[in-house]
Amino acid sequence: MMRATSKQLSAYMKRTAFFISDGTGLTAETLGQSLLAQFENITFNKLTRPYIDTVDKARGMVQQINTAAENDGARPIIFDTIVNQEIRDILAQSNGFMIDIFSTFLAPLEHEMSSRSSYSVGKSHSSAHSANYMQRIEAVNFALDNDDGARTQYYDRADLILVGVSRCGKTPTCLYMAMQYGIRAANYPLTEDDMERLQLPAALKTYRHKLFGLTIDPERLAAIRHERRANSRYASFDQCEFEVREVEMLFKRENIAFIDTTHFSVEEISAKILVEKGVERRLK
Amino acid sequence: MMRATSKQLSAYMKRTAFFISDGTGLTAETLGQSLLAQFENITFNKLTRPYIDTVDKARGMVQQINTAAENDGARPIIFDTIVNQEIRDILAQSNGFMIDIFSTFLAPLEHEMSSRSSYSVGKSHSSAHSANYMQRIEAVNFALDNDDGARTQYYDRADLILVGVSRCGKTPTCLYMAMQYGIRAANYPLTEDDMERLQLPAALKTYRHKLFGLTIDPERLAAIRHERRANSRYASFDQCEFEVREVEMLFKRENIAFIDTTHFSVEEISAKILVEKGVERRLK
Numbered sequence: 001m002m003r004a005t006s007k008q009l010s011a012y013m014k015r016t017a018f019f020i021s022d023g024t025g026l027t028a029e030t031l032g033q034s035l036l037a038q039f040e041n042i043t044f045n046k047l048t049r050p051y052i053d054t055v056d057k058a059r060g061m062v063q064q065i066n067t068a069a070e071n072d073g074a075r076p077i078i079f080d081t082i083v084n085q086e087i088r089d090i091l092a093q094s095n096g097f098m099i100d101i102f103s104t105f106l107a108p109l110e111h112e113m114s115s116r117s118s119y120s121v122g123k124s125h126s127s128a129h130s131a132n133y134m135q136r137i138e139a140v141n142f143a144l145d146n147d148d149g150a151r152t153q154y155y156d157r158a159d160l161i162l163v164g165v166s167r168c169g170k171t172p173t174c175l176y177m178a179m180q181y182g183i184r185a186a187n188y189p190l191t192e193d194d195m196e197r198l199q200l201p202a203a204l205k206t207y208r209h210k211l212f213g214l215t216i217d218p219e220r221l222a223a224i225r226h227e228r229r230a231n232s233r234y235a236s237f238d239q240c241e242f243e244v245r246e247v248e249m250l251f252k253r254e255n256i257a258f259i260d261t262t263h264f265s266v267e268e269i270s271a272k273i274l275v276e277k278g279v280e281r282r283l284k
Numbered sequence: 285m286m287r288a289t290s291k292q293l294s295a296y297m298k299r300t301a302f303f304i305s306d307g308t309g310l311t312a313e314t315l316g317q318s319l320l321a322q323f324e325n326i327t328f329n330k331l332t333r334p335y336i337d338t339v340d341k342a343r344g345m346v347q348q349i350n351t352a353a354e355n356d357g358a359r360p361i362i363f364d365t366i367v368n369q370e371i372r373d374i375l376a377q378s379n380g381f382m383i384d385i386f387s388t389f390l391a392p393l394e395h396e397m398s399s400r401s402s403y404s405v406g407k408s409h410s411s412a413h414s415a416n417y418m419q420r421i422e423a424v425n426f427a428l429d430n431d432d433g434a435r436t437q438y439y440d441r442a443d444l445i446l447v448g449v450s451r452c453g454k455t456p457t458c459l460y461m462a463m464q465y466g467i468r469a470a471n472y473p474l475t476e477d478d479m480e481r482l483q484l485p486a487a488l489k490t491y492r493h494k495l496f497g498l499t500i501d502p503e504r505l506a507a508i509r510h511e512r513r514a515n516s517r518y519a520s521f522d523q524c525e526f527e528v529r530e531v532e533m534l535f536k537r538e539n540i541a542f543i544d545t546t547h548f549s550v551e552e553i554s555a556k557i558l559v560e561k562g563v564e565r566r567l568k
Contacts, residue, residue, distance in 0.1 A: 031315050115325060
């Protein structure tokens, strides 16, 4: 590893950020990522360190933090959700700048609710999620079994049915909604046949109220299809452009709500669909 | 809706919590869930409200918050990550207890980094995730294409190969690791044939260093299998118990690290595997 001189530091800003937890680290990571994204001029080297739940592991962390501080020439930023006071005391001795997520917010919440908290991180995920385990697995199985129009006879059990051209993002969106929200989402690819008939496939007509459309920029679609079947007609810009245009016309004609996925993440697409369709998540 | 009297309130505690954002709401929801989980005696009615990005939507939120306050006989708890000051001012007029995530932490971070933040939520997800879009889609495709031992010829490209009995949680774990971390994870079911030979299937031997085992409590396994094939030999406790015992012996004999998934969420299983195998996430 290279040691940055102060000359180098003036040319660019680089910081190490640690997301440290005695559990999965998801809370520290999610909050930390959101906060760091507000500092666009700084490049962060982001390191998640889950299951730091012993004094020994905490001492190892202090070494990593101090090494990063030396290499960067600046204190690393630490986002932590650790419960054990002994472990937090050890981390506090490091040469890092600590953002202590739990202690910051739990005191005002305890006051508001006139109730002591159990202050036990990790519980959040395990208790909430294990109660939801079967719901979630069922939703994932539903998405897998009803992927890509594989079968349509279980659409009565679907919360949502995503429609769109091949490779516009239907499968990852269905899987994400299953995993994150327990939503049962099927998906059905609109192929050239459906387009030429210029109408909805019969299997979908009965479930019109569950349909949601995805569309995508034709150039992006061509690039994605190219990864799968290079230099095919399927991946050509002309074909992609034709399909996208036809499908968007179908959505408008049939009054099916749809969004353009080109500039959105799977998280954003999923959240927008739930708002638009008014579908309630099944996980609590 | 019923209005709670103070008599009822003394018997049980119930509170509404809102996770409000101008983006997906994932940051507010993740942090809020973790914090609320520390109050085990209180039942929360949790409502996520993403894309609250106009003055009109904010006014609608105020009505929802005030209605909940009246029904509960207590102020709702509000976790928000909204950037726009005008929208936040409107929310602040509601009868809710606000936990303002961004303003709490951005000021100390700006000071530490001697840098102004762009204070623009939502950016976090879209910028970070869209840059990672292809990595992620590829990882999801890899998990789907290499699910359930479907094919083994691409194991050279795998970051991990999960092994275990049928229905022990391999597929959801692979999909979660793909979605959350961009990890390319295949999975291979250990079937009775492999057990009786008492050795690793040939396809796995070459990639021994990528293997990670999942195991599960036989009773839980029987319940899960029962959902798929009720009253089959496959779902019987005796069969499940036999398979789990044989596979755990195989793991020990072949020196394959493994964990018992029974009491863990998919998030926890995934985080533990990455720590154990020292695999680095591919998404930044």
